[in-house]
Amino acid sequence: MxxxxxxxxxxxxxxxxxxxxxxxxxxxxxxxxxxxxxxxxxxxxxxxxxxxxxxxxxxxxxxxxxxxxxxxxxxxxxxxxAKLRPIQWRVWAGQIERAGEEGARNSSGEIDKDFVGNPFKLLESRPGFVDIRKQRKEFAEWVKQQ
Structure with missing residues (x-):
């Protein structure tokens, strides 16, 4: 305050x-x-x-x-x-990425306790989609070689 x-x-x-x-x-x-x-x-x-x-x-x-x-x-x-956050999550995430920790400070000058940094970090670090048909084909070829 x-x-x-x-x-x-x-x-x-x-x-x-x-x-x-x-x-x-x-x-x-x-x-x-x-x-x-x-x-x-x-x-x-x-x-x-x-x-x-x-x-x-x-x-x-x-x-x-x-x-x-x-x-x-x-x-x-x-x-x-505190200043209201945008309703659209992608707009809010973009602001966090651009501003960093300075954009996550509250009115007292402290960093908000719910600040996690880049909100897209989890999406960027997860593995890609799994292609089951490709894996099935590779497994079938492996079985034939055995």
């Missing part, structure tokens, strides 16, 4: 930590304090107004702080992600 993405993510988590306890504590206090007030005032209100007054939500500043904290955390995590 770079220092900017680390600090952005940390700031977002601090903001979220500030918003969540205050939202739950404030909400619990609000409901307990207003419950007695509602009981007295609901008896004098009509039925339609009772339903509107019965629903209370969090204050706008706490909701906004939670949303902003979530956006900041997401931004910090996105800034930390």
């Amino acid at each position: 770079t220092w900017f993405s680390k600090s952005t993510t940390t700031f977002g988590f601090l903001l979220l930590a500030h918003a969540c306890p205050s939202s739950s504590c404030y909400s619990a206090y609000e409901h307990s304090a207003l419950q007695s007030h509602r009981a007295a005032s609901l008896s004098s209100l009509s039925a339609t107004t009772q339903q509107a007054a019965a629903s209370s939500s969090l204050p706008l500043d706490i909701s906004l702080e939670t949303i902003v904290a979530t956006v900041i955390i997401t931004l910090g995590l996105v800034l930390n992600t």
Whole structure:
């Protein structure tokens, strides 16, 4: 992680930590304090107004702080992600062959743990196809010579 993405993510988590306890504590206090007030005032209100007054939500500043904290955390995590690899394997393999170890470094400057070098090495080092008919013919000639 770079220092900017680390600090952005940390700031977002601090903001979220500030918003969540205050939202739950404030909400619990609000409901307990207003419950007695509602009981007295609901008896004098009509039925339609009772339903509107019965629903209370969090204050706008706490909701906004939670949303902003979530956006900041997401931004910090996105800034930390590695560069995406191409979808086509042959394009990705070509980039690895051209760049070598320098192309396999992550955002911290370390070589990725899944770096294997030339991805075509296994295909280039394997034996060619086996010609069964040729081998059968050679075996038949060998048997005749014996």
